[in-house]
Amino acid sequence: MFYISASSTISHQPAFQNAGFSGVIEPLLADSVLITPDYKGYIDAGLLRRMSKILRMSVACSKDCLNQAGIDQPDAIVVGTGLGCLQDTEKFLTNSITIEGLLPPTSFIQSTHNTMAGQISLSIGNHGYNMTHTQNTLSFENALQDAMLLLMEGQQHVLVGAADEYIEFLTQVSENLAAFDGQYLTSGASFFVISNQKTDTSAAAIKDCRSVGLVDDTEAEIISFLAENELNAADIDLILYAGYSKSNFEIFLKLGIDKSKCVDYLAYSGLYPSASAFALHIAADRIQHDKSVGNILIYNALVPHHLGLTLVQPVEA
Amino acid sequence: MDNLKEDLKKQIIEQLNLEEVTPADIADDTLLFNDEGLGLDSIDALELIVLLEKYHGIQVTKPEEGKEAFKSINTMAEFIRNRKG
Numbered sequence: 074m075f076y077i078s079a080s081s082t083i084s085h086q087p088a089f090q091n092a093g094f095s096g097v098i099e100p101l102l103a104d105s106v107l108i109t110p111d112y113k114g115y116i117d118a119g120l121l122r123r124m125s126k127i128l129r130m131s132v133a134c135s136k137d138c139l140n141q142a143g144i145d146q147p148d149a150i151v152v153g154t155g156l157g158c159l160q161d162t163e164k165f166l167t168n169s170i171t172i173e174g175l176l177p178p179t180s181f182i183q184s185t186h187n188t189m190a191g192q193i194s195l196s197i198g199n200h201g202y203n204m205t206h207t208q209n210t211l212s213f214e215n216a217l218q219d220a221m222l223l224l225m226e227g228q229q230h231v232l233v234g235a236a237d238e239y240i241e242f243l244t245q246v247s248e249n250l251a252a253f254d255g256q257y258l259t260s261g262a263s264f265f266v267i268s269n270q271k272t273d274t275s276a277a278a279i280k281d282c283r284s285v286g287l288v289d290d291t292e293a294e295i296i297s298f299l300a301e302n303e304l305n306a307a308d309i310d311l312i313l314y315a316g317y318s319k320s321n322f323e324i325f326l327k328l329g330i331d332k333s334k335c336v337d338y339l340a341y342s343g344l345y346p347s348a349s350a351f352a353l354h355i356a357a358d359r360i361q362h363d364k365s366v367g368n369i370l371i372y373n374a375l376v377p378h379h380l381g382l383t384l385v386q387p388v389e390a
Numbered sequence: 391m392d393n394l395k396e397d398l399k400k401q402i403i404e405q406l407n408l409e410e411v412t413p414a415d416i417a418d419d420t421l422l423f424n425d426e427g428l429g430l431d432s433i434d435a436l437e438l439i440v441l442l443e444k445y446h447g448i449q450v451t452k453p454e455e456g457k458e459a460f461k462s463i464n465t466m467a468e469f470i471r472n473r474k475g
Contacts, residue, residue: 119429122407175443177405178436 075221076275076388078230078268079141081134082354083109084261085343090137095358100340107260109133120196123179125160127238128192130262135193135232142266142274148228149202150190153216153235155209155346157186163240189236202228210373213350214284214381217267221282224269234264235347259343263350265357271388276361279353280384288380292324295372298382306330310367311359313338313352316374339375349373349381356385392418394467397445405441406434418463427462435460442466448473 082088085105086098112121115133124132131152139145164180182188187205194203202223206215213235220233239260247253267279281302285294299305306328312335314321325335342351349371356369364387373381399413402422411428421427423435430438438460442448448470450456459469 118410119431122409123433172444175440177440179433182433 074386074389075224075279076268076271077265077277077279077353077357078272078274079138079266080263080276080354080357081137081141081234081265082261082263082351083107083130083134084263084351085257085259086341086351088351088354089134093358093362095355096362098341101257101259101343103257105257105259105343116196120192123183124192125158125183125238126260127154127158127160127236127262128183128189130238130260131189131234131236131264132193132196134234134236134262134264136197138232138234138264138266139197142230142268142272144230144266146197146199147201147230147232147266149220149223149231150193150199150204151202151216151220151223151231151233152190152193152205153212153214153233153347153350154186154189154205154207155212155237157207157237158184158188159238159240159242161188163242193232208284209379210346210349210375211284211286211379211381213347213353214282214373214383217279217282217353217383218284220267221279224267228269230266230268232264232266234262235350236260236262236264237345237347239345253344256339256344259345261342261345261348261351263354265350265353275388277357278386278388280386282383283381285380285382287378291320291374291380292327294380295324295328295370295382298384299370302384304368304384308368309370310334310365311336311356311369312372313355313369314372314374315339315348315352316372316377321372321374338371346375348375349383353383353385356383360385360387392467394470395463398463398466398470401441401445402428402438405437405444406430416463418467420462422460422462438466442470446470446474 088094112129115136161180161184165184186207190203190205208215220231338352342348352371369385371383399416423430439450
């Protein structure tokens with residue numbers, strides 16, 4: 074078991090420092106906006122002036138998590154991101170085709186994916202393991218698995234999370250590809266402190282996480298994942314799922330899971346590659362505030378041939 | 391009022407995105423890279439090199455030149471005047 078000692082989300086939902094949010098949030102509307110805290114309360118002004126949206130969200134969530142968990146330094150910082158620092162990437166590329174002579178270095182330096190975990194460590198002065206994973210829609214699952222391995226190796230508290238940021242260019246891309254019809258493209262960051270021991274602030278526990286690339290038989294993967302955790306489909310109280318394929322429901326029905334137990338978390342988070350981290354926060358919040366909920370399965374098939382499965386359970390007494 | 395120094399203050403604020411600093415907050419002898427001054431860092435030093443080329447057409451090619459020139463607004467203005475001769 075890996076215990077969720079703290080959770081923090083900045084998204085289009087009022088989730089930041091809002092325990093119990095999972096019980097009151099509504100599906101997003103087209104005109105929803107990113108709900109941000111006053112970053113000055115979390116980030117040193119000298120660093121804040123350079124930070125793009127994704128970095129501000131990530132660092133603020135990270136600091137909020139550490140406050141909640143009551144720890145100064147995590148043993149490791151692990152981040153997942155699907156598309157990385159798009160604002161700075163766009164800025165740097167625009168500079169490079171419009172400016173003659175020397176290019177301003179900041180946007181280039183901060184355009185790399187590993188800036189994310191790096192800026193968190195700089196903000197808190199952390200010298201531990203520092204890693205940013207990018208595996209498209211399974212970026213968060215990969216980061217989470219890395220964090221779980223670190224805890225199994227003896228680390229006590231790992232700061233793990235994921236973030237992606239929306240830029241206008243994504244709308245152009247999705248329109249040109251005629252993709253993501255009916256989905257709202259959004260930004261979001263969700264971070265957690267996960268610990269190898271139960272603590273006073275433990276809200277829920279992660280039992281297992283699996284990521285499968287080029288999956289052949291989704292149904293078989295779910296059955297084997299549950300079996301490995303000594304469960305069957307009937308034991309699942311709630312599925313938080315993402316994916317456009319109608320076959321998702323066929324799979325759930327075949328497994329005997331009622332539609333009423335299935336919630337499309339993208340309707341709440343909006344669409345970004347690492348939104349499964351938002352689903353983990355929903356799961357932890359739901360388990361903490363609704364004692365009738367036991368096993369929650371996060372089913373991430375945002376890209377149909379890539380499958381992420383995460384099993385979340387209550388903290389045992 | 392020295393126009394070059396005032397321009398430099400505005401250019402630094404814009405180039406370094408010093409959101410809460412105004413030109414009036416920067417004295418001509420404020421130490422730019424001192425925590426009790428503006429508290430700039432190594433990335434800012436690179437941005438100042440870009441600033442000198444962008445606004446003043448001056449290339450800083452020797453590191454020791456920049457170290458001396460970037461001490462304060464006074465030294466930057468002096469450096470620009472010397473290079474423009």
